[in-house]
Amino acid sequence: IIGGDVGVTGAAGDLVVKSGGDVHVGTGDLIFATSGKGIVLGATSNTAANTLDDYEEGTWTPSYTGAGSDPTVGYSQQVGSYIKVGHFVFASFSLNTSSVSGGSSSSDLRVSGLPFTCRSQSGDRGGLSTVRTQNWVTNARSPIGGYVDGNTTYINLMSYDAGAYSSAILCDTDDLRTTGDSNQLTATLTYISA
Secondary structure: OOOOOOOOOOOOOOEEEEOOEEEEEOOOOOOOOOOOOOOEEOOOOOOOOHEEEEEEEEEEEOOOEEEOOOOOEEEEEEEEEEEEEEEEEEEEEEEEEEEOOOOOOOOOEEEEEEOOOOOOOOOOOEEEEEEEEEEOOOHHHHHOOOEEEHHHHHHEEEEEOEEEEEEEEEEEHOOOOOOOOOEEEEEEEEEEEE
């Protein structure tokens, strides 16, 4: 119809280009026939920087590991989820231990298993925001945050140095409590994927 809507109007499942230029999808999703295609936002030409070509939601399995040697850990809770928009990854996780052994003061503590490798460009380190910690060896040695290095899929956990609360240091694998209550850590982080 010249000057009017293009498509069959009035049917719930129709794709219609309105006379004003808007596209209406009655039901279903927009699906591209080939991968690597996307939606250009905020530009009048097909520029890669303005093309949204990736969106994903999913789960991942976090685990405690060490930079030198891994502790032996049993879990009563071990869950993670993520949303990826382009290269930007929003991830969250919750860990609750049921048993811990084999920690060392010479092995930095990490949370491994991130769903995507962190990009290696300068300034792309991911940042961890700790939501909740409980039942670690001492409050001074429980995680307060962390970061993700480039080309890795793990988080380096940071704590306050006992007796020196002005400086943050890396947690060690022996900071996990091995007796009594379980170690609990719930956190969120953002980082740029490779």
